[in-house]
Amino acid sequence: MIRQSLRGAASLTFAAVIAFCLAGAPAYADDTEVTIDNFTFSPASLTVKVGTTVTWKNHDDIPHTIVSVGKFRSKTLDTDDGFSFTFTTAGDYKYFCSLHPHMTGMIKVE
Amino acid sequence: MSEFDHNHDHDNPRQGSGPSRRRVLECMTWAGTGVLWTITGGVPRSLGLVDSALAAAPTGLSFLQISDSHVGFDKPANPNALGTLEEAIGRVNAMPSKPSFMIHTGDITHLSKAAEFDNAERIISQAKLDVHYVPGEHDFLDEDVKLYRERYGRGAKGAGWYSFDANGVHFIGLVNVVDLKAGGLGNLGAEQLAWLEDDLKGRAKSTPIVVFAHIPLWTVYPAWGWGTEDAGRALEYLKGFGSVTVLNGHIHQVMQKVEGNVTFHTARSTAFPQPAPGAAPSPGPMKVADDKLRSLLGIASINFKAGEQRLAIIDTPLQG
Numbered sequence: 001m002i003r004q005s006l007r008g009a010a011s012l013t014f015a016a017v018i019a020f021c022l023a024g025a026p027a028y029a030d031d032t033e034v035t036i037d038n039f040t041f042s043p044a045s046l047t048v049k050v051g052t053t054v055t056w057k058n059h060d061d062i063p064h065t066i067v068s069v070g071k072f073r074s075k076t077l078d079t080d081d082g083f084s085f086t087f088t089t090a091g092d093y094k095y096f097c098s099l100h101p102h103m104t105g106m107i108k109v110e
Numbered sequence: 111m112s113e114f115d116h117n118h119d120h121d122n123p124r125q126g127s128g129p130s131r132r133r134v135l136e137c138m139t140w141a142g143t144g145v146l147w148t149i150t151g152g153v154p155r156s157l158g159l160v161d162s163a164l165a166a167a168p169t170g171l172s173f174l175q176i177s178d179s180h181v182g183f184d185k186p187a188n189p190n191a192l193g194t195l196e197e198a199i200g201r202v203n204a205m206p207s208k209p210s211f212m213i214h215t216g217d218i219t220h221l222s223k224a225a226e227f228d229n230a231e232r233i234i235s236q237a238k239l240d241v242h243y244v245p246g247e248h249d250f251l252d253e254d255v256k257l258y259r260e261r262y263g264r265g266a267k268g269a270g271w272y273s274f275d276a277n278g279v280h281f282i283g284l285v286n287v288v289d290l291k292a293g294g295l296g297n298l299g300a301e302q303l304a305w306l307e308d309d310l311k312g313r314a315k316s317t318p319i320v321v322f323a324h325i326p327l328w329t330v331y332p333a334w335g336w337g338t339e340d341a342g343r344a345l346e347y348l349k350g351f352g353s354v355t356v357l358n359g360h361i362h363q364v365m366q367k368v369e370g371n372v373t374f375h376t377a378r379s380t381a382f383p384q385p386a387p388g389a390a391p392s393p394g395p396m397k398v399a400d401d402k403l404r405s406l407l408g409i410a411s412i413n414f415k416a417g418e419q420r421l422a423i424i425d426t427p428l429q430g
Contacts, residue, residue, distance in 0.1 A: 038391040038392035038394065039334070039392040039393060039394065040392070060392070060394055061185040061186070061187065061394055061395045062394050062395065063220075063221060063248070063251065067292075069292070075253070076221065076222075076251040078221060079185065094292065095292075096292035096293065098290055099247045099248075099251075099290075100335050101290040101291060101292055101293060101294045101295070101335060102293065102294075102295070102332070102333065102334065102335040104292050104293050
């Protein structure tokens, strides 16, 4: 009996965790970073789950921006500055640097 | 002879085979002017040559181009961009004959901070010359995108384009650093192109034209964004004019191309050099040995003589 109820409690906890994740609560373990080196976003293409926060970090000696038209727009990021955005809706988010438009990237949110 | 080749297009079929006697003489005059600049670079014993070159040259319009001063930049490629701007202005003040005015082809500041604009103004004004500016992408980074316009854009159209006349030469300052599209190059936009077409309409085709803008108006290296998406449209409107000179910055190195009657030229930066196209993983600031830096920074002097199709452009490094 004791063992059974323990197992019951465990599965209840498990179900709660699943529900917690599905509800889109912060999933810190999934948060991820895109770096800018040599005028290039790395990784250039990234797939994340809804609710993920992506942080861009500029490692260049030249400022850059992160712009996804109609979705989000960072301030100018000087060397070692960062910009974070939390993706709450699924979809493809193409973005680019508005100062150096040949720099492009994509976040796929599922 | 590199100055000679640099400024002349002997492959132009309209020129016939080989340079005419007149052209050879013209080139010699320019070579003389080049000597003048070499001398300004610091060989005093040749000063006599400067004087004779100046005496021989008919007076015309001469103006200066400075570019990409990036005031505020303090990274390893040049920890003191303000200092090298000051050296460049020192060069201007040391010129034996004063140019009529100066153009600045953008990236005055590095991050569009008010203090950066103030510092740039404090140094550049020491040349005591009128300065005609066009913005670079680094001059539009402030939150409200207003600092450049407040200082330099008054009386200009749109994001800051305008034209003016000097000594019979028509000057056009264009803006190709706003509304850039993902994956694209520099951009002039429909409104500015319509203005340009109108600005040129009815103008005598014999009027020498000087166009200046930040990003090159010819495609230098698209993989690094070094070109302007819709520059072809602008060049259409400039067809038929006998003399067109296009002056740009942005790429922090001297490059020149001659296409028919259009001469394209980019100036050095006064702040830091950038690599030759494809010579590095990115177009970012190039760190060179401290004693090499000033040989890669500089200013350009442009001389126009009535009756000559091409303007003589002389690039002068800060050192060497």
